[in-house]
Amino acid sequence: MYLIKTPWLLKKLYPQLIWNKSKADRCIYLTFDDGPIPIVTTHILNILKQYNAKATFFCIGDNVAKHPDIFKQLTDDGHAIGNHTYNHLKGWETDNKIYLDNFLQADKVLDTHLFRPPYGRIKRQQIRDLQDTRPDIKIIMWDVLSGDFDINLSPEACLQNVLKHTEAGSIVVFHDSLKAYDRVKYTLPRALEVWSKVGFSFCPLPL
Numbered sequence: 001m002y003l004i005k006t007p008w009l010l011k012k013l014y015p016q017l018i019w020n021k022s023k024a025d026r027c028i029y030l031t032f033d034d035g036p037i038p039i040v041t042t043h044i045l046n047i048l049k050q051y052n053a054k055a056t057f058f059c060i061g062d063n064v065a066k067h068p069d070i071f072k073q074l075t076d077d078g079h080a081i082g083n084h085t086y087n088h089l090k091g092w093e094t095d096n097k098i099y100l101d102n103f104l105q106a107d108k109v110l111d112t113h114l115f116r117p118p119y120g121r122i123k124r125q126q127i128r129d130l131q132d133t134r135p136d137i138k139i140i141m142w143d144v145l146s147g148d149f150d151i152n153l154s155p156e157a158c159l160q161n162v163l164k165h166t167e168a169g170s171i172v173v174f175h176d177s178l179k180a181y182d183r184v185k186y187t188l189p190r191a192l193e194v195w196s197k198v199g200f201s202f203c204p205l206p207l
Helices: 008-013 040-050 061-066 068-076 096-110 124-133 155-165 181-197
Strands: 027-033 056-059 080-083 171-175
Touching (some): 027 040, 056 068, 155 181
Parallel strands (some): 027 171
C-alpha cells in the first residue's frame, strides 16, 4: 500500500522535511532513487537530455562504488546528487547509530547535503542525528510517487499517476532500478512531452 499524492497532514506532521517546492517558478523537480545502475540510469540520462531536463539522483553509496563511470556521467550532465544511504537501509527497522554510520559511509563518496531516506521511512531521532551531524542537510521527501517500483502496475497506469497529480513545485519520485525499468522508460518520455508542451521546466533540487 502506498500513496501517489502525499497528504497535506503528513507534510504538516513533519515540517522539517522538504515535500515540495514553490509553485511560482513553473518547475517540476524530477528525482530518481536507488542508482546508479547500468543500462537503466544511462537510458534515463539519454531521455532527460532529449528534453533538456535536469533532475536529482539519490544514489546508493554501494552502487556508486560499483559503477563510478555512470556516477561521473550524472555529474558531467549537470544533475544534482543526493545521498540515499550506502546500503538502502529502512530507517524504521534500523538502529539509529547504524543508520547514521551508513549515511556517513555514503557521504564520503557523495559529499552532498541532499538526503532522501529509503522507502521514506525515518525515525524522528534519526532526523535529529542527521541534522546534528550535518547541519546543512536537506531531507527531501516527495509530493508525487510514480509507483514505478510496483511490478503489478502497468506502464500506462504509472504515466497517469504522475500526469494526474504533478503540478508546479512538485517533487516527483522515479527509480533508476531494474525493477522499475519497464515503467520508468515508458512513463518518463511521455510525461516530459506533456509537461514541456504546457510550459513546465525541469530543475535539479537546489544544492
